[in-house]
Amino acid sequence: MTAAAPRPQRNLNVPGLVAALQKILKADQVSTNAGIRDRHGHDESYHESHAPDVVVFPESTEEVSAIAKVAAEFGAPVIPFGVGTSLEGHVAALDGGISIDMGRMNKVIEVNADDLDVKVQAGVTRKALNAYIKDQGLFFPIDPGADATIGGMTATRASGTNAVRYGTMRENVLGLTVVLADGRIIQTGGRSRKSAAGYDLTRLFVGSEGTLGIITEIRLRLYGVPEAMAAAVANFPDIGSAVNTVIRTIQAGVPVARIELLDEVQIDAINKYSKLNFAVRPTLFFEFHGTETGVAEQSALVNEIGAEFGMSDFNWTSKAEDRNKMWQARHDAFYAGLALRPGAKGWPTDVCVPISRLANCILETKADVAASGLLTPLVGHVGDGNFHLCIILNPDDAEEAARAKALTDRLAHRAIAMGGTCTGEHGIGYGKIPFLEAEHGSAVAVMRQLKTTLDPDNRMNPGKIFRA
Incomplete structure (x- = not known):
């Protein structure tokens, strides 16, 4: 399993934090149960699990704001949690703190069929949304495979099988409600299909992986069901x-x-x-x-x-x-790949390249896979240049894990050298931090400045996207 780099220890008053949360939430909205905490410390990836100190289950944006204010008072890290289907360790509580499970914020707030838009709470899943709007002849096309929450899909800038025609979350999010590190609630974007008013804060938060704020509501584009x-x-x-x-x-x-x-x-x-x-x-x-x-x-x-x-x-x-x-x-x-080797784990990774370089990138990667001797199925949303490897391995075999890491490293650098990206849809989390630096160079320093401005104490999903 891949471990995160050692991080500075926070002197967190956990009993005091839990007591403060219990004052603002109902009894069943705060849990320190070991099993629940463990479930909120890992995603579907091979990355090492890190459990939070406490898990909370808010039911409104206002409750998320109150939780954020308590977290600020205690200096507690905050990690948003959808359903845990991410693949780069996004939900691991590397510094402990509060996992905010958005599962109870699962309401469709409004549907504007004439304008083809909908507003949902962050805990609504994509399948639930499509079931809700189906009778109106509408659908939401972004399909990453897993039945992820809309909030999680927004935070990781998800795409999937339909992206070649309908785009990714970046193109389909019209606006957001976001709770900032200090508890402030802001609205970004709106219902109009374009705007020239000010900075595009919506795009800043789409793909921010919980490092800048907690996304609580999302307004999305919808499409008519094809004939x-x-x-x-x-x-x-x-x-x-x-x-x-x-x-x-x-x-x-x-x-x-x-x-x-x-x-x-x-x-x-x-x-x-x-x-x-x-x-x-x-x-x-x-x-x-x-x-x-x-x-x-x-x-x-x-x-x-x-x-x-x-x-x-x-x-x-x-x-x-x-x-x-x-x-x-x-x-x-x-899961089919895992079944090829019972008892093994999957090490998934993805890259995306310009369509003209796709054949070269895949052929070189297939040769690299063959040379590695690793069992590695390849799939891809190739219409937009994105493909995935899933290395099936025994993570407790150090030599095999080393070969897997070397293969994924070469793949990321190969894609970057071809004018592509180290991740087309999985995101950075804590698993791809070195590749982000290789891809964006000095621009990462600008990202850090934005992070510091909105989260000066580094409490919003710390250890993700950037090094400690």
């Missing part, structure tokens, strides 16, 4: 052919909704885990949205492009049950 949807599965003789099909499709301007790459290792894993029978070859999953005619045209164009690169078995379907089964298998890819 028609269809999906297709295609396999290729080699991974280069699959990736070149993606590049040509994007460059041709085909408005696909999703293009997912699964290498032969991952396809074998999902076949076994999800009881499917895809050919064990590099494979692309496609989804098309639009009118009946438009979807048919998009599919035909992709079929034509893929044929140039040796594509076979272009299986197309408009049946919802077939599409759902395919995408569920894709979303279960992480």
Whole structure:
């Protein structure tokens, strides 16, 4: 397991802190139970767990503000918590303190169907939101796979399988309610689709990973449910052919909704885990949205492009049950990979590169994986240049863990050298801090200045994004 760097110890009066929180919240909103604290000290990643001193369960922005004021009085760190599906140690309480579980703030506040926007509390999950608005012919497209909270997705600037057409959280958040380190409540953005008024504070908080404030409410863009949807599965003789099909499709301007790459290792894993029978070859999953005619045209164009690169078995379907089964298998890819080696752990990582460099980056990475000898499925939201590795390993084997770390280090630096980023969607947390510095150089000092201005005592999710 990856441990965080040693950090300065805070002299925190935990009994006094807990007593103060119990005065402003109901009894069932404050917990020091060891099991609950442990659950709030880790995410889905391989990173070492660090439990908070106390977990609180607010039910309103005003309660979050009151909690923040108590935290400021006691000098306590504050770590926002959604459902714990992040992948770079974002929720680990490296300095102890208060974990603020947003799960009870799960209300849809308002839906403006005519203007295609919605306002939700941070604890609403993406599936719950889509179930709520489905009857109005609307949907929210950002789909990172896990049923994450909207607050967590905003804080980590999530994207996922639909990003190639609908963008990421960055493009789909219109405004926020944020509680600052001192308890102040601020509103950013608004309902209008554009504004030239002042600094864009919304974009500052989107992707800030809880280091600048606690996001409590989010206003989002919505979209009309497409008239028609269809999906297709295609396999290729080699991974280069699959990736070149993606590049040509994007460059041709085909408005696909999703293009997912699964290498032969991952396809074998999902076949076994999800009881499917895809050919064990590099494979692309496609989804098309639009009118009946438009979807048919998009599919035909992709079929034509893929044929140039040796594509076979272009299986197309408009049946919802077939599409759902395919995408569920894709979303279960992480667990399918783990099932290839029972008892092992997953070390996931991701990068994103310009689409023109995608083939080179993936081919070099596949060669690197082969040389490492590590069991490592590859999947990717390749329509926007983003792909993931999930190294399946025994984290207690020091030599194997060292090989895994070296592989992820090389991948991050490879992507940066190609004009890309060390993370397309996982975020920095405490796992990718060195890569952020390699990617942004002196700009990191400016980020630190912003952090110091809004959080002078370094209490908001300390140890994430920046070194101590």
